Amino acid sequence: MENKNMLMIPGPTPVPEAVLLAMAKAPIGHRTGAFSKVIAELTENLKWLHQTSGDVLMLTASGTGAMEAGIINFLSPGDRVLVGDNGKFGERWAKVAKAYGLNVDVIKAEWGKPLDPEAFTAKLTEDKEKAIKAVIITHSETSTGVLNDLESINKAVKDHGEALIIVDAVTSLGAYHIPIDEWGLDVVGSGSQKGYMIPPGLGFVSVSQKAWKAYETAKLPRFYLDLGKYKKATDEDSSPFTPPVNLMYGLQASLQMMRREGLAAIFARHQRLTKMTRAGMRALDLPLYAADSWASTAITAVAPTLVDAEKIRSTLNKKFDIAVAGGQDHLKGKIFRIGHLGFASERDILTVIAAIEATLIELGVEGVTPGAGVAAAASVMVQG
Numbered sequence: 001m002e003n004k005n006m007l008m009i010p011g012p013t014p015v016p017e018a019v020l021l022a023m024a025k026a027p028i029g030h031r032t033g034a035f036s037k038v039i040a041e042l043t044e045n046l047k048w049l050h051q052t053s054g055d056v057l058m059l060t061a062s063g064t065g066a067m068e069a070g071i072i073n074f075l076s077p078g079d080r081v082l083v084g085d086n087g088k089f090g091e092r093w094a095k096v097a098k099a100y101g102l103n104v105d106v107i108k109a110e111w112g113k114p115l116d117p118e119a120f121t122a123k124l125t126e127d128k129e130k131a132i133k134a135v136i137i138t139h140s141e142t143s144t145g146v147l148n149d150l151e152s153i154n155k156a157v158k159d160h161g162e163a164l165i166i167v168d169a170v171t172s173l174g175a176y177h178i179p180i181d182e183w184g185l186d187v188v189g190s191g192s193q194k195g196y197m198i199p200p201g202l203g204f205v206s207v208s209q210k211a212w213k214a215y216e217t218a219k220l221p222r223f224y225l226d227l228g229k230y231k232k233a234t235d236e237d238s239s240p241f242t243p244p245v246n247l248m249y250g251l252q253a254s255l256q257m258m259r260r261e262g263l264a265a266i267f268a269r270h271q272r273l274t275k276m277t278r279a280g281m282r283a284l285d286l287p288l289y290a291a292d293s294w295a296s297t298a299i300t301a302v303a304p305t306l307v308d309a310e311k312i313r314s315t316l317n318k319k320f321d322i323a324v325a326g327g328q329d330h331l332k333g334k335i336f337r338i339g340h341l342g343f344a345s346e347r348d349i350l351t352v353i354a355a356i357e358a359t360l361i362e363l364g365v366e367g368v369t370p371g372a373g374v375a376a377a378a379s380v381m382v383q384g
Ligand SMILES: *Cc1c(COP(=O)(O)O)cnc(C)c1O
Pocket: 010, 011, 062, 063, 064, 065, 089, 138, 140, 141, 142, 168, 170, 171, 191, 194
């Protein structure tokens, strides 16, 4: 049906009407007093969302740009870095680090499995000369629905003392508790089209005091992504270059919505939606790609055995106007991924599960009890 599309992909995510209306305002000059007030409010609310009193900077970039900025501002050519790779995004940060001439040591785990914190501890304790300058990890690996154990890996980094921890929190920020100051996370990158409930186009990077120290001596080339420029401007409620003014009006509305809901409630909602989704898939005998103990709260990857995942995906699209994501690389056709990040509610989950039930029946999968998935999810919802 026309104009009835339901986005359940891990970005872009659905955008609330209040945000869309806020973005429909006529743009104003970004060097005006009125817009300075907007930047000041955004900065304050971003710090709240990041649970930090440190800097949170806004870039006109997607999440990859935010991460690239997070990597290149604090390191010098030839610096040794450890990169965790258990999916598409971990792989990408290793490529970025290599592109900039860093000396990259990759710690891998199988797709669908979490990174092993012990592997980081081992490399970091061996490094007596403190040659490792940064550890780069993806918290929620969107390609597989795996949530890596950031807290434990960060402890290993803190024991090392020298290395910075640089975190891709693109699908965990606003979906999972990440106490940046309490844990001492140095650099945390995220992007607007994920947990922020606004369209793509803005990237965010939080920067610790320790990272700013490293910035002073870091020698990798930087210009547009030079975070020092963003800090200087942000401290004056301004921006170094022309920012996406209308997107920032949207962000203003979405951060206000988030503050009204509260961080604890936002995290609890994401947990609940994750549990509902997983219960629904189990009740339909659809295997989950990542185990419960390391399930991302942003995305659930499902690995059907009796029918091609792409068939499920295209039927959901054609019959129900529901967009779920497919598998990437070798997982194409093997998994489909249900996004439940940002502006997502129980109603969305019940709907997608009901549509998956009908899809399985339509595709001739035997032994599907109509309503079984929805019943399981509803029962999780009621129990909380
Ligand atoms: C979406 C995403 C990114 C950023 O991708 P962009 O397309 O550049 O916004 C980075 N990391 C993870 C884990 C993501 O899900």
